[in-house]
Amino acid sequence: MTARIIDGKAIAAELRARVADEVARVKRDHQLTPGLAVVLVGHDPASEVYVRSKHTQTQAAGMASFEHKLPEDVSQADLLALIARLNRDPMVHGILVQLPLPKSLHTETIINAIDPAKDVDGLHPNNAGRLAGGLAALSPCTPLGCIILTKSVHASLEGMNAIVIGRSNLVGRPLVQLLLNENATVTIAHSRSRDLPKLCAQADLVYAAVGRPEMVRGDWLKPGATVIDVGINRIPVPGGKPKLVGDVAFQEALNVAGAITPVPGGVGQMTVACLLVNTLRAACAIAG
Numbered sequence: 001m002t003a004r005i006i007d008g009k010a011i012a013a014e015l016r017a018r019v020a021d022e023v024a025r026v027k028r029d030h031q032l033t034p035g036l037a038v039v040l041v042g043h044d045p046a047s048e049v050y051v052r053s054k055h056t057q058t059q060a061a062g063m064a065s066f067e068h069k070l071p072e073d074v075s076q077a078d079l080l081a082l083i084a085r086l087n088r089d090p091m092v093h094g095i096l097v098q099l100p101l102p103k104s105l106h107t108e109t110i111i112n113a114i115d116p117a118k119d120v121d122g123l124h125p126n127n128a129g130r131l132a133g134g135l136a137a138l139s140p141c142t143p144l145g146c147i148i149l150t151k152s153v154h155a156s157l158e159g160m161n162a163i164v165i166g167r168s169n170l171v172g173r174p175l176v177q178l179l180l181n182e183n184a185t186v187t188i189a190h191s192r193s194r195d196l197p198k199l200c201a202q203a204d205l206v207y208a209a210v211g212r213p214e215m216v217r218g219d220w221l222k223p224g225a226t227v228i229d230v231g232i233n234r235i236p237v238p239g240g241k242p243k244l245v246g247d248v249a250f251q252e253a254l255n256v257a258g259a260i261t262p263v264p265g266g267v268g269q270m271t272v273a274c275l276l277v278n279t280l281r282a283a284c285a286i287a288g
Ligand code: GUN
Pocket: 096, 097, 098, 099, 100, 121, 141, 142, 170, 271
């Protein structure tokens, strides 16, 4: 069997087009232009690429994009003052502080300072708590993207066995909550879990979000499983450009899985598309 490749690029493009249509409608009918502010501290090359892509795609969807680039040595007080200003700014409906932050800044304090109504990353404890309680909340973008990709294969996830490998606040933990909301049966695994192959063998849905290149092997998978690979790992190639690989051994998995996301071209494309969805949602909620 050769797995169906889940085309994250095409699904993300479709979602962005739907957001752009809806933005055009709220502009026309409600004179509302959703606005997203992205804050980047320092010069992490990967973060600079993500932020540029967020800016371009926000504008392409017809929204306002406000970029704030701060020096690596910005003080915590100055960053908090910027967030307070963005919280009050009526043109800004979504605020995203690109992570990771330099070590001199206290990430939790910064995230907690964002108005939960503008927290399009879904990382504020109010939103994380509401999600965990099964209440309506702004939810983190990558896990939202994982659910949309899964639903491109399965109309309903009810009763399916899912395993989430990874327990980060940005991906693993919120993904578990979203899967529970879909009535899946969820196993939460992580770097200290025993016998991961055995746990994976039971799973109809496998989500790999550990940040370890090609850790999940083909022979761990239940035949026909749907595999969503969140990992983006840069592997050095002697004398060449680094190669991007996921957390799943793709070629091996291809022969066992029923459907699988590629890296690149899978989950990565969905994160920014879902950020646009969250910004539109926040704008509509704030405007009433
Ligand atoms: N860094 C990598 N992914 C993300 C994300 O989804 N949100 C933020 N704020 N930072 C990130």
